Amino acid sequence: MSCGDCHSCGPAPVLPFPASRALPKAVALVGPPNSGKTTLFNRLTGMRQKVANYPGVTVEQHTGIAEMPDGRAIRIIDLPGIYSLQPRSEDEQIAHDVLTGSREDMDRPEAVLLVLDSTNLHRHLMLAAPILSLGIPTLVILNMADDLRNRGGHLDLVALQLQLGSPVALVSARNNQGIGQVWDFLAGAMPKPAPKELPILQDVPKCRQWAGQVGQQANYHPPAPPKWTRRLDAIFLHPVGGPLIFAAVVVLVFQTIFSYSKPLIDGVGWLFEASGDWMSGVVSPPLLRSLIEVVWVKGLGSVMQFLPQVLLLYFFIGLLEDSGYLARAALIADRTMARFGLQGKSFIPLLSAHACAVPAIMATRVIENKRDRLATILVAPFMTCSARLLPYSIIIAAFIPNRPILGNFFSADTAAMLGLYILGFAAAVVTARILKSSILKSSRTPFVLEMPSYRWPTLQSIGLRLLDRTKVFLFRVGSVILLTTAIVFLLCKVPTIDGHAPKIENSLVGTLGRTIEPAIKPLGFNWKVGIGLITAVAQRETLTSTMSSIYGLEESNKVGLREALRSDLTPASAFALLVFFALAMQCLSTLAVVRRETGTWKWPALQFAYMTALAYVGAFVTYHLAR
Amino acid sequence: MARRPREKKPTALDKDFGQPHTEIKMQLSVNSAPPDAIPGTLLDLRRGDAAVLDGIDLPSEEARRLMELGFLPGATVTAGLSAPGGDPRVFQVDGSEIALRRETARRLKIRSSRKNKR
Numbered sequence: 187m188s189c190g191d192c193h194s195c196g197p198a199p200v201l202p203f204p205a206s207r208a209l210p211k212a213v214a215l216v217g218p219p220n221s222g223k224t225t226l227f228n229r230l231t232g233m234r235q236k237v238a239n240y241p242g243v244t245v246e247q248h249t250g251i252a253e254m255p256d257g258r259a260i261r262i263i264d265l266p267g268i269y270s271l272q273p274r275s276e277d278e279q280i281a282h283d284v285l286t287g288s289r290e291d292m293d294r295p296e297a298v299l300l301v302l303d304s305t306n307l308h309r310h311l312m313l314a315a316p317i318l319s320l321g322i323p324t325l326v327i328l329n330m331a332d333d334l335r336n337r338g339g340h341l342d343l344v345a346l347q348l349q350l351g352s353p354v355a356l357v358s359a360r361n362n363q364g365i366g367q368v369w370d371f372l373a374g375a376m377p378k379p380a381p382k383e384l385p386i387l388q389d390v391p392k393c394r395q396w397a398g399q400v401g402q403q404a405n406y407h408p409p410a411p412p413k414w415t416r417r418l419d420a421i422f423l424h425p426v427g428g429p430l431i432f433a434a435v436v437v438l439v440f441q442t443i444f445s446y447s448k449p450l451i452d453g454v455g456w457l458f459e460a461s462g463d464w465m466s467g468v469v470s471p472p473l474l475r476s477l478i479e480v481v482w483v484k485g486l487g488s489v490m491q492f493l494p495q496v497l498l499l500y501f502f503i504g505l506l507e508d509s510g511y512l513a514r515a516a517l518i519a520d521r522t523m524a525r526f527g528l529q530g531k532s533f534i535p536l537l538s539a540h541a542c543a544v545p546a547i548m549a550t551r552v553i554e555n556k557r558d559r560l561a562t563i564l565v566a567p568f569m570t571c572s573a574r575l576l577p578y579s580i581i582i583a584a585f586i587p588n589r590p591i592l593g594n595f596f597s598a599d600t601a602a603m604l605g606l607y608i609l610g611f612a613a614a615v616v617t618a619r620i621l622k623s624s625i626l627k628s629s630r631t632p633f634v635l636e637m638p639s640y641r642w643p644t645l646q647s648i649g650l651r652l653l654d655r656t657k658v659f660l661f662r663v664g665s666v667i668l669l670t671t672a673i674v675f676l677l678c679k680v681p682t683i684d685g686h687a688p689k690i691e692n693s694l695v696g697t698l699g700r701t702i703e704p705a706i707k708p709l710g711f712n713w714k715v716g717i718g719l720i721t722a723v724a725q726r727e728t729l730t731s732t733m734s735s736i737y738g739l740e741e742s743n744k745v746g747l748r749e750a751l752r753s754d755l756t757p758a759s760a761f762a763l764l765v766f767f768a769l770a771m772q773c774l775s776t777l778a779v780v781r782r783e784t785g786t787w788k789w790p791a792l793q794f795a796y797m798t799a800l801a802y803v804g805a806f807v808t809y810h811l812a813r
Numbered sequence: 814m815a816r817r818p819r820e821k822k823p824t825a826l827d828k829d830f831g832q833p834h835t836e837i838k839m840q841l842s843v844n845s846a847p848p849d850a851i852p853g854t855l856l857d858l859r860r861g862d863a864a865v866l867d868g869i870d871l872p873s874e875e876a877r878r879l880m881e882l883g884f885l886p887g888a889t890v891t892a893g894l895s896a897p898g899g900d901p902r903v904f905q906v907d908g909s910e911i912a913l914r915r916e917t918a919r920r921l922k923i924r925s926s927r928k929n930k931r
Contacts (some may be wrong), residue, residue, distance in 0.1 A: 251926075269878075269881040269882070270881055305908070306907075306908040308907060309909060375842070390877060390881060390885065392889075394880075419903075420894070423896070428896075487927075517901060517903070518896050519901055520896060520900075521896055521898055524914075530912075554878075632871065632913075632914070632917045633901055634879065634882060634911060634912070634913060635901070636882065636909060636911055636912075637903055637910035637912060639909070743899050774837075794844040
């Protein structure tokens, strides 16, 4: 509970850190949610960070390398946001285990950077008691100093250091103010906390009383209530205006992704075509030339065109989350979500599932209730993820004319896309309702949602998020899609007849497609679509690259996929294909992450069976209705 | 739609102070209880009303979570804005704004309330 070896040193001196000593191996960053911990982490480590999972649990482990002004490097572990060290939730368990050194995969950190919100010091100081009682050298970082000053709050830093027995730094991570004090602490001797009388940690009222006393001794004057937050909330939470703004935000996000991103998408496509042409000019063997055409331009190029859309979506989610609006959106959505048995916090994962189900399923960790969380995980893949956009937009472009419905803003193809979004959403909420009234039945759980103050999102944190997503996207494209495209290309070339490639119908891939044709015939799909569906089980985007290579090989290479689809499919079977894609679980990464988050194969297996069955029935009904 | 069942209920007793007293209320004041001391829950607070929290009628784990967020007995809680339909509602407590659903707010007992002065 207390450090025994520095009883004589008394209260810590004011910031004159003794000269350097051996560099600490690792430093833990601890703080309550909404304390600006992640902003500080980004500020300290920049682009040198890595995200992984703690083995065996679902908590993300963020580590980064910080380079100190003197050039030395230090490892920083960003622990999950916690309110106390009582190990109840998984997040708190991880923080507790790391800080007490009881994890086998990690040494106990040599120092702690405790990040607290200086505008809400009394409540945040409650976390200082359990952290200081660990006896690890601790720097108490009072973040958001700019807010504190602007809103007229103040405190006596020296008195607070005396009270806590640890050095205190007043910083503003967002504006890069006061970060020097953090470096000074890390480079200095890092004294252990001076022994202080701390409250009984299990007793929350006592802890709060202690925090209040410490604040009072430090002459802490809380700042005035955030004026702008109140003003903005009066708009964003207005009984009528609030939901309207909410709807407008959702529409704006989608419209940007589908319409305004076109020049970017065309630009990326052009880049791949131009580079493909150039490479074809350089290499001479015709087989290699067609491999470049198929794998580079049609395979990789058609998928890479989606990078701008994916990034735009992440940009918006980052903007909403960092500005604080997402919490208001969760509040507005709660009542509706509760009707389906979910809760407002499910809204955030379900919104980000529109980019990709994998991070969305990881984001369900904010939901404390296990059953609500499981239900959210199981329905998240119904949301229209960016991987579905590729098949959607090509099929829509081929079968639905771009006719304006409401002027330039809303056209027939946008309406079709919106319809598919609604279909995915409807499937999700109906499934959630079924789950919550059967196997995941539970009483409505206490819903507690903290409303952070509105803040300007920083370019750095959004930029880092986009960078992270680009890496993940490129990795997926680089591995799975490229590999499946190449495999399908080769399967199209065997078995050879007299040293020549066979006709596509006679190739191995054709045989495979014909084998499953009877099963998909009722849906209006032919064997070529069958091959696309087989390869799409691994990843949805592969449908188009596979189809491109099938058609590209069968017909002249110049015929676009759109035209090929239009001549090969009836509109009814195209609609059935769209519905199938909306409802089917075709993503190995999602199944893998569900396995990891739920800890058993039972849930991903159930999810796969349910979604595939629903997709089959849905496509069947669509085909017979549209015919 | 049965959106606002609360408004159909008769107004809570503690809302009627400031209006002409009835005999029953005279009786209450005789019982040496201050006029504001009629117990209620956070649910009885309208936007801008403040009250002192008395206790949390929830299982200890859930109560603890709320206490860590500032809902401690003795803390002053002010009702703020809400989602459309009044559920969930944001409460200002201990320098933070926390949204609670009606069913949770109902479990948080208040000791005394003060009307919005604005």
